[in-house]
Amino acid sequence: MTEFCLYRKAIRNITSGLQSGARVLFFSAVLLSTGVFSAGCRKQSSIDPNEPIVLQQRLRARVQTLDPMDVRDTTGTCVASDVFDTLYDYHYLRRPYEIIPMLAAAMPTISGDGKCYTIPLRRDVYFHDDACFPWGEGRLLRAEDVVYAWKRIADVKTRSVSWWILDRRIAGLDDFREYTKGCKPGEVDYDRPIEGLTAVDDYTLQIKLNRPWPQFIYWMAYIATAPVAREAVKYYGPEIGFHPVGTGAFKVDRWLSGAFVEASRNPRYYDRYPLDGEPNDIKDGFLADAGKPLPLVDKVVWRVVVEDQPRWRLFLKGLLDMVGVPKDNFGQVFTAGVKMSEEFTSRNIRMINFDEPSTFWVAFNMKDPVLGNNKPLRQAISYSIDRQKFIDIFFDGRAHEAYGFIPPVMPGYDPNIIAISNSYYDMAKARECLEEAKKIAGGEIPRMRIAIGGTDSTYRQMCQYMQRCMTAIGLDVEIDLFDWPTFLEKMRKGDMQMFIAGWTADYPDVESFMQLFYSKNIPYPNDCNYSNPRFDAIFEKISTMPDCPERTALYREAQKIINEDVPCAFAYHRVSFIMCHEWIQNVKPNSYKNEMSGWGMTKYYRIDPQKREEYKWKYR
C-alpha cells in the first residue's frame, strides 16, 4: 500500500508541471512503452513435465454417435476405434497386412469345415471406469459382452446399421432377429440362447457359422463388432451413443457435438507397443517405443474442422499435429510436382503418402431406360472421360487412373487390366460408340443427368468436369448436387441416372468390392442395380473360399465380366497424403484405416510437446 502511494506521488510530481494535453501524451507514452516492453519480454513458454501430453487431432465432420453398432461414417469410426477395442486388429507395423489378436488371447481355432470358431479372450481387459458400474469401477471383459454386442446388432428394435455384416452368417442369429420383431422395445430377452453364438465360459467365445466365411476374421477387427457392456446400455438407455464405455486405450471425457471430442488415457489399458515390424522399421524409428505400455500420450483432442482451409491453417500454426493436403494446397506443398517445397521442409514437416484401397467411378443406373439397355452409350461415356486430366485438376496428378474395380494396392490387382477394360480415355472410340448408341436408341440420346453426393465447390467442380467430358462427344448432360443423406436416399431408391460414387475396401480382400455388384445387394450397396448371374455365381463361390490362386483367378474373371457389361466407368484410385509435424512420431499408415486421425492408431503415436511449443513460438 505504501509502495503504491509512493508511486502515485511520484507520478503526480512528474505530471503536475504538465498541461492537460501534455499529460494525456505522457500517460499514452507510458502505456505504449509498457505494452511494447511487456511484449518484447514475453518468454517462450516451457513445458511443465507434469502437464499431460496432448495429441491434437482433427475431424472433417461432427461425430454422430459412438455406439459401435451404429457408427456409419469415417469420423465416427476414427473416434470409436480409439475408445472401443475389437477382438482382432491389424498388426500396426507388419506388411502385408496381418490380423493379430487384440481382445482375443489368440487367433481363433477354426473347425475343419470352416464353420466353427473358438476364440479365447484375454483375462486382463477392463471396461473404462464409468458410473454405470458398481462403485464407478470398470469390470473385466467377458465373452458374454461380445455375445451381447452382437445380439444388439441383430435386435430389430435397436435399428443397427451394421446388421448387413452378420445377416445370414451366424447360426440362429437370424432367428433371434425374427424373435425381436415380435417384442416391444426394451422387452427383448438378451439371455435367449443362440445356437451359433455362445460364451462357453467367461473367457471363451464360440461362433458357429451357417457356411464358411473366410473374411470373418476381418469383420472381427471392425468397430461394429466391438464388445459393449450391458450395464452401460441399461444405464444410459437411448443415450448410449453419447456415453461410450469401451475397453479401448482412451476414455471420452468431454464431447461437444460439432466442436470437439476430448479423451484421456485408459489407466488400465492392457496393450503394448509391438516388438517387431518390417525390416526398415528400426531404421525408420518405428521400433523406438517397442514394448512400451500404450497409449503413449495422455490425452487426445479431436477438433471438428469442416472446412479445408481453416484445418490447413491450424496445422501450419502447430495447433494440429497432422492433416491431409487439401486439393488447392498441393501447389503450396510441392515444388516441381515431386519435392516438398522449402516452406515445409524448413518447418520439419514431413509427408506420408500411401495408396488407398479405393476406386471411384461414374455409376450407371442399369434400371434406367436410357442407359440400362444401351451398352454402347455406357461405353461412349466411359471413353469420353479424360481421367488423367481429372487427376491433374483435382489431385494435382497424385492418383492412379482406374481401369477396373480392384485397386493396385490390393492382392488380385491385374497389371494388364487395361487390355480388357472399357474404362480409359479415347475420344474416337467414344464417338464411334455414341453413333452405335444412337441407332439403339432410335435417334438422339435424350438429356441425361449426373449427380454427386455433396454440394460444396469441389463436388460441383467434379460433376462439372464429368459433364464437360460427356458434352464434348455431343451428349446433353445436366448436373445434380445433393446433400449426402438425399444422395443416399436417391441411390437406394434407384432415382439417379448417373452418379459419381466410390468405395474404399474395409479389409484386404477383393470380396469387399465384389459385393457392390452382387444382384442380391440391390439397391445397396449394389447401387448400379447391376445383375449378372455369371458374376453372382463367382461371388457366391469366392465368398466361401479361402485365399488361394484359384480365388485370385476368379476375382479377375469377375472383373472381366464387369468390364464387359460396363455398369460404371471406373475413374481413379486415390492416394492419401498426410502431413505430419516433426513432434509426432510412430505414424505408420494403414491403407485400411485411411483416415489417420484415430481409427485405433492414436495409441501408438508419440508426441514431443517441447518441440511443438518451440514450433508454435517460432511461427506464432
Add this chain to the structure above:
Amino acid sequence: MSETTTQQNEPVSRGYWSDAFRRLRRRKLAMVCFIIVLIYAAMAAFVGIVETETFKKIFKLDVPIVRWNEQVGPSYQKPMAQYDFKPEQSETKVKGWSLFGTDFLGESTLRKTLYGVKTSMLVAFCASIISIGIGVPLGALAGYYRGWVDETIVWFYTTLGTIPYILLLMAFAVALRGREFFGVEIRGAPAVYLAIGLTSWVGLCRLIRGEIIKRKESEYVLAARAMGCSDFRILFSHLLPNVFHIILINFSLRFVSFIHAEVILSFLGLGENDKPSWGAMIDAARTELARDVWWEMAAATAAIFLISLALNIFSDALRDCLDPKLRID
C-alpha cells in the same frame, strides 16, 4: 393579354408520378445508377434471348457469352496472360489470352461473370414478383377486413417471421429441389427464386397491411363506398394504386437483397447447378484462393458490388422522390 400572362406565370400542375420522375431526373448520381441497372437488365435479357433455340435458328448469331462453358485456355490462367492452348476439337495449338483469366476447366471467367448477370437478375426479378404476389394481397386483405382475416394472416406471417431468414431460405431451397409440381420438376433457378420468393414476403405484407389500415378510412374510400363500390374494387382500384409507390420502393430495395440471397444459396451449393452464377463462382474461388486464383472471386465480387451499389443508390433516390414525407428539392 393579362389572362395569358397569368397563365404563363402559374406553376405547372404536375401529377404525382411525373413530379416524382422530374425530381428523380435531377439527381445525376441516381440516374447514373439507373443506367447501370438498365445495363444489367439489358444484359440479362440479351443473354436470355440469344440462348433460346429460336433465336439461334433465326439469326444464327454467335454470341460468346452463351458459350460460357467453352474451354478457352488451360486451367487457372491469370487475367491477361498469354498462353498456348489446344482447343478440344483441334489437333493444333493456338495462342490465346483471356481478359479475366480462366477457371479450373479453362472456361472464361469473363463469360461466366456476364452470364451470371442473367442468373442473378432472373432470380431477383422472379423472387420479387412472387414476394409481391403473396405479400401485397395478403397485407391488403388483412388491413382492409381486419377481424379474423387479419388475425389469421398476422399469425401466419409472425410465425414465419420468427424463423431466422437464412435458415428458412435454406430449408425451402432444400425442400423444393427436385420436387415435382403438376408434373414439372423444380430445379435450378426456379427452385432458387421460389425459395426466395416464398420466404421474403413478410416485411412487405406487414407494410401494406399498415398502409391499408391507415388509408381505409380516408375520404376517397368513404366516397367510393358511398358510391356503392364493392370491397374488391375499393381495395384493388382505389387503395392499392395509392400504395403502389411503397411497392415500387420495396421492389427496388429488395432486389438487392434477392441478388444477395441467390449468391448465398449458390455459395451453399443450393443454387443453380448447371449455369454460372456469382455465388457458385465465389464458392469455387473460396478454396482456390489458396493457390492464388483470385480472379474468379474478384470478378464475381465486382459484379455484385456494382449492381448492389447502383441499386441501393437508385432505390434511396426513388424512395426520396416517391415518398411525400421524404421529398426534398
